[in-house]
Amino acid sequence: MHKGWVIYPDYIKEAEATIGAYSGGDFIDVGMAKEVYLLFLAPKAKNARFLLLEPNPIFVKPMIATVQAAMENHASFIPYIIPAGAGAEKRRRVEFNTNGRIFHADIIKIDDLVKSFSLEPGLVKIDVDGPEFFVLEDMKETTKHFRPSILLEMHYSC
Numbered sequence: 001m002h003k004g005w006v007i008y009p010d011y012i013k014e015a016e017a018t019i020g021a022y023s024g025g026d027f028i029d030v031g032m033a034k035e036v037y038l039l040f041l042a043p044k045a046k047n048a049r050f051l052l053l054e055p056n057p058i059f060v061k062p063m064i065a066t067v068q069a070a071m072e073n074h075a076s077f078i079p080y081i082i083p084a085g086a087g088a089e090k091r092r093r094v095e096f097n098t099n100g101r102i103f104h105a106d107i108i109k110i111d112d113l114v115k116s117f118s119l120e121p122g123l124v125k126i127d128v129d130g131p132e133f134f135v136l137e138d139m140k141e142t143t144k145h146f147r148p149s150i151l152l153e154m155h156y157s158c
Helices: 003-007 010-021 037-045 057-073 110-117 132-137 140-146
Strands: 026-030 049-053 076-080 093-098 101-106 121-126 149-152
Touching (some): 121 140
Parallel strands (some): 026 121
16 A cells, blocks of 8 residues: 555545546546556556656656556556646646756647547546646546546645
């Protein structure tokens, strides 16, 4: 079990809700960070694909390690180190300050990724620490067409 769940028991409720909400189909994890949901979802996935989005390069190693651990379940994984959902067309690029290192990343819409990879999402988890509205705004077509379950973690700033 993930060590964070011992420190923060609310994670157990969140994990149970995520696992319970997934009944198959493609899974989109917006703001994957160090979460391990895909380890529990992959056995239920059959031929589903998991689109994993995390813009912060600090989380690349944990993200890849989690994907490698889940690969034995034969799900297909698409990891991306990019931010998703900017809302307004004016803001299609974002700046990150990670441990004093500044980098820029292009922002991509969930709708565009769903179309590009021909995904059929059954569950979308969003944990982006603030811009939740913009992620939802940029997945209107996905929500309308596929009606996936959405697990939305609200940041205190919302």
